[in-house]
Amino acid sequence: MPSGVYRLLMSIKKNWIIIFVVFLLLGLFSYHQYSAIPTKYVRTGARTVNLYTWNGDLWGEGIVTEDNPLWPKGERVSLPIYPMSISKEAEVGFSFNVSGNRVNLTFSRELRVLYYISYDKKRIVTETYSLSKNVSSGRGFEERLIVNISDISQRIKDLSSYLRLPRQESGIEVVGVVTYSGTVDGKNVAGNQTFKGSIELPFEGFYTILGDSQNRTITTTETHKTEVYTHSRKRVFYLLGLVLSGAVALTALGVGLGFRPDEGTLNRLELEAEASKFSKWISRGKLEDFTPVAKVRMSSLSDLVNAAIDMNARAIHDEEKGVYFVVHEGVFYYFKVGGEDRKKDEPSLQKDSGKP
Known part of the structure; x- marks a missing residue:
């Protein structure tokens, strides 16, 4: 250790x-x-979510009213332009649908066909030709009207001949209006929307139908809770x-x-660490009996090793006797391992007939 x-x-x-x-x-x-x-804690916030989407269409088709080699009589046809010689009547329709969760709505609507005569873009005469009103519940509806285009065209001609306005304009409008209320996903909702189409008379004896299509998504704000770590x-x-x-x-x-500590163990460990540090200047050997000229007891191993280096000698470690020593010119320099008193620290050196 x-x-x-x-x-x-x-x-x-x-x-x-x-x-x-x-x-x-x-x-x-x-x-x-x-x-x-x-x-963690719960954070409350608001977010915008889609509640429902509505879409509506105003459309029209020509009805084949006269015998011809192209379409059977009574058939509905969709053409870019309709000749009155074959199709004197048209069917206009108004549909409106709502998509969402748990839709429960009441729809009040009307589908109106009117004609007008205007002067300088200001209407002089406006007449309703046909009108349909209904109320229903659910997710949507579809409303239809049959219009005699030939008859409306003749009425416009008669009014124009009677009024004789300069720079006059005339036309046929198809208007669909819906008002709804109820609940979607348990939330109260209400709204209204207007759709406008027209029946044009571009040439004598011909007409075209222009519809209207709209859609919209209605959103709502919801409070939501989020766990945040x-x-x-x-x-x-x-x-x-x-x-x-x-x-x-x-x-x-x-x-x-x-733990049971003692100073002797600590001294031994410190000495081992010090000896390891000076290992290249220390050799192992055995202390023989001889009579030194003098004995010098060093206070620490480092002092002994430094003295050996100064004397250009090596320190010797006698493991059996637990002593480090240097002999130089008959003087015995030593350091004794352990903490005994001075008398016990001194190694036993006996005389012999030999030289040191």
Whole structure:
């Protein structure tokens, strides 16, 4: 075990009760904060969603009223232009539909065909030729009218001949109006819409039908709740504090109850670390008996090694006797391992007949 670690354990042993209590309280505080911080909260917001979509059409078709080689009599045909010699009547229709969840609406509508004469873009005469009114419930409706184009054309001619207005204009309009109310997806809704088409008389004896098509999506605002996770960094911080505090407290408890330090072991570990640092200047050997001129006891191994380096010699380690020494010019320099008193520290050197 490194001497630094051993010394640290000795310090912990000396103050282990204080360390244990402090880090136990710190761990309890971290646990309380970790538990008290909410992991998520509910955020309320508003968003726009589609409630329903309506679409409406105003359209028309010619009715074959006269015998001809192209279409059977009574058939509805859709042409870019209709000759009155074959089709004196037309059928106009008005449809309106609502798509959405749980649609329950009441529709009040009218389909009107009118003709007019105007002067300088201001109408002088406006007459309703045909009108249909109805009320129904559900998701939509379809309304139809049959119009005698030849008859309307003749009425316009008669009025024009009677009025004799300069720069006069005339025309036929098809107007569909709907008003609805009720619920869609449990929400109260209401609205109205107007559709305008026309029947044109571009040439004598011919007519065209122009329709109208519209659609729209109606939106609504909904309140929604979203769970949002938060404070994740704070929770991680207190969790780490809890783990580290617990580890330190348990370590202090273990060292306090189980560690039995002594100075001798610490000195030995420090000496081993120091010897490892000076290993390239130390050799292993055995101390033989001889009579030195003088003996010098060094206070530390580093002092002995530094002296050996200055004397251009090597320090010798006698593991059996636990002594490091240098012999130079008959002087015995040594450092004894251990903390005994001075008399015991001195190695036993006996005289012999040989030279040192």
